[in-house]
Amino acid sequence: MSWKGRYLCRLLTRVPVRSLLSLVLAALLAFAFGALTVLRGIYGEAYRNVDVRGVFYGGLPYTAAQKLEKSGLVRDPGYEYINRDCEIEYHGGTLYFVSHIRYLAQAEVDWLEGWDEAAFDSSDEQVCVMSAGSALMMGFSLGDPVRVEETGYTSALARELDKWQTDEDWNETLVVRDQRRPRMQLVGLIQSDEYDNTLYIPVTAWKHFYWISNQLTLDLAEYSLTDYHRAEEFREYAKEVLSHVQNIVKLELDTSYADRIYNIHRLIETLYPLTIGAALLLGGILPGLTVLHVSREISILRALGVKTGACTGLYVMAQILCAFVGLALGFLLVLLIQRPDPGTIVRLFGLYIAAHLAACAAGSGIFAWLCARKHVLAQLQSKE
Amino acid sequence: MSALTLQNVSYTYPGGTTPVVKSASCNFETGKIYAVVGPSGSGKSTLLSMLAGLDMPGEGDVVLGDENLKNLDLDKYRREGVSIIFQAFCLLPLLTVRENVSLPMEMQGIPESDARQRAAEALVKVGIEESKHKRFPSALSGGEQQRVAIARSLCSGAPVLLADEPTGNLDGENTRIVMEILRRLAHEEGRCVIVVTHDPEVADTADLVLRMKDGVLTAE
Numbered sequence A: 001m002s003w004k005g006r007y008l009c010r011l012l013t014r015v016p017v018r019s020l021l022s023l024v025l026a027a028l029l030a031f032a033f034g035a036l037t038v039l040r041g042i043y044g045e046a047y048r049n050v051d052v053r054g055v056f057y058g059g060l061p062y063t064a065a066q067k068l069e070k071s072g073l074v075r076d077p078g079y080e081y082i083n084r085d086c087e088i089e090y091h092g093g094t095l096y097f098v099s100h101i102r103y104l105a106q107a108e109v110d111w112l113e114g115w116d117e118a119a120f121d122s123s124d125e126q127v128c129v130m131s132a133g134s135a136l137m138m139g140f141s142l143g144d145p146v147r148v149e150e151t152g153y154t155s156a157l158a159r160e161l162d163k164w165q166t167d168e169d170w171n172e173t174l175v176v177r178d179q180r181r182p183r184m185q186l187v188g189l190i191q192s193d194e195y196d197n198t199l200y201i202p203v204t205a206w207k208h209f210y211w212i213s214n215q216l217t218l219d220l221a222e223y224s225l226t227d228y229h230r231a232e233e234f235r236e237y238a239k240e241v242l243s244h245v246q247n248i249v250k251l252e253l254d255t256s257y258a259d260r261i262y263n264i265h266r267l268i269e270t271l272y273p274l275t276i277g278a279a280l281l282l283g284g285i286l287p288g289l290t291v292l293h294v295s296r297e298i299s300i301l302r303a304l305g306v307k308t309g310a311c312t313g314l315y316v317m318a319q320i321l322c323a324f325v326g327l328a329l330g331f332l333l334v335l336l337i338q339r340p341d342p343g344t345i346v347r348l349f350g351l352y353i354a355a356h357l358a359a360c361a362a363g364s365g366i367f368a369w370l371c372a373r374k375h376v377l378a379q380l381q382s383k384e
Numbered sequence B: 001m002s003a004l005t006l007q008n009v010s011y012t013y014p015g016g017t018t019p020v021v022k023s024a025s026c027n028f029e030t031g032k033i034y035a036v037v038g039p040s041g042s043g044k045s046t047l048l049s050m051l052a053g054l055d056m057p058g059e060g061d062v063v064l065g066d067e068n069l070k071n072l073d074l075d076k077y078r079r080e081g082v083s084i085i086f087q088a089f090c091l092l093p094l095l096t097v098r099e100n101v102s103l104p105m106e107m108q109g110i111p112e113s114d115a116r117q118r119a120a121e122a123l124v125k126v127g128i129e130e131s132k133h134k135r136f137p138s139a140l141s142g143g144e145q146q147r148v149a150i151a152r153s154l155c156s157g158a159p160v161l162l163a164d165e166p167t168g169n170l171d172g173e174n175t176r177i178v179m180e181i182l183r184r185l186a187h188e189e190g191r192c193v194i195v196v197t198h199d200p201e202v203a204d205t206a207d208l209v210l211r212m213k214d215g216v217l218t219a220e
């Protein structure tokens, strides 16, 4: 081994406390960085995914709902309308109109070919989904058109009866009525009798319901805020829209959870660069001070004719090795304790390790260089 | 033959006002041993440091053979041209006694095993027994450390040997041994040996005694 190699080994092992301290410091800083990075990822994700829903109860007029839809403050509307005077003999008098299959709990749906839950919820076609039991009783099968009236939907049998009517005028009236009624193609059958009095119609098809009553009132209307920071604005807007409405409509809009997430997210975002800055500062200055501590050794090497660059190189290398092992340990610790998705954190960690090592090299390098440039004799006159 | 020459050398410490060395001139020849004596603080170590290429004189020149030190690679000069025994020993605390002695040889490219062998011999010569060769300097007495520093210089093979109070921590017996070694280096191996000392006995061993007083160097 060359004398430099041996000297480097001694630098690392002769005063183990010194090396260990450098190593532990680097590990702690790497761990702090890693932990904060993971936390930042979690809260960043939580903040981006935060979904504040505003829910209207008590009969929001459909016209008002449409205004709200177009306000730009909300997205993803969901509606429910309960038709309490349903005349269809097969049902118990109440028929629920619901806008999204996602409100369906657990039950399986048999879809017409080419359809599924996502396609249905975002469809702007006139389609519907009902329970398999209702469909069977009324003689509908997948793909059939279903005529929806204010009293519910008309069974296939009733439709046949309609046709069978001979009275011309009556027929005339029916045809007129018929044209005003939307026909919804049946694209899904729910395999559960829990939903016998529920009819699912995609939200965009609801505009065809004007005929049900002059003012269709939604028993439940809910929206996601596009930007929850504008919650107050939305509340104001809703108040304005509802000012002409007689029903007492209640808006439930709770931002406290989102606020909490946002505050933590903001705190982490502020702390993050500060922590990195502080970590790099420490990662540079402490190795530098360690080198400063042994400036007399450097002077001796210089007196023996070792070049400034070689001296500096030895001490920088020793610090870099300690820091590197420490950083790797810190990284491992983060992986073990926090179990983040390695894909995302590896790149950031790579950057941090590079920056930390650069800071360490700069710190120890500058101090070693300064020591090597010190007045050698002045250093060597003293015995300590 | 002239080994080192001081030509009107003056030196003032950075930030200092009065020069510590004032216009010193002297010619040091190969194969001779010189003693520099003088009161404490008179500038002896400072003078030595300029001869050693640790610092450049503010005025005047230090000439090695016929080459001005200003034009030389001082690192190389310190590695190969000169060897110094410091007043404060200056052993590397991270290296063992033997490694300290073999380091200058290894830096000159002498193979490790040879360097070790020669280091061990030099250490025995200055009275450090084999059992202490693997110790670290901190585990030696002051006198022992000083002898290790002397051994380091003996091995370096440099044509000029500078020693700052090499016997300051030694007893009479060891002083005689060390001075005998230095005398032999000069007279038998033809090196130029310059010793700074307070000890009249050491000064007596020298071929020429120089006196330093308030920065002024005079031959006796």
Ligand SMILES: Nc1ncnc2c1ncn2[C@@H]1O[C@H](COP(=O)(O)OP(=O)(O)OP(=O)(O)O)[C@@H](O)[C@H]1O
Binding pocket: A375, A377, A378, A381, B013, B014, B016, B020, B039, B040, B041, B042, B043, B044, B045, B046, B047, B087
């Ligand atoms: N680094 C320094 N900066 C300023 N002045 C210094 C420095 N080192 C030494 N001096 C001063 O220079 C003068 C000469 O110092 P030097 O060490 O050369 O004396 P010396 O003759 O070797 O003394 P001693 O016999 O005690 O070793 C002293 O007055 C000392 O105070």
Ligand SMILES: [Mg+2]
Binding pocket: B044, B045, B046, B087, B164
């Ligand atoms: Mg001195």
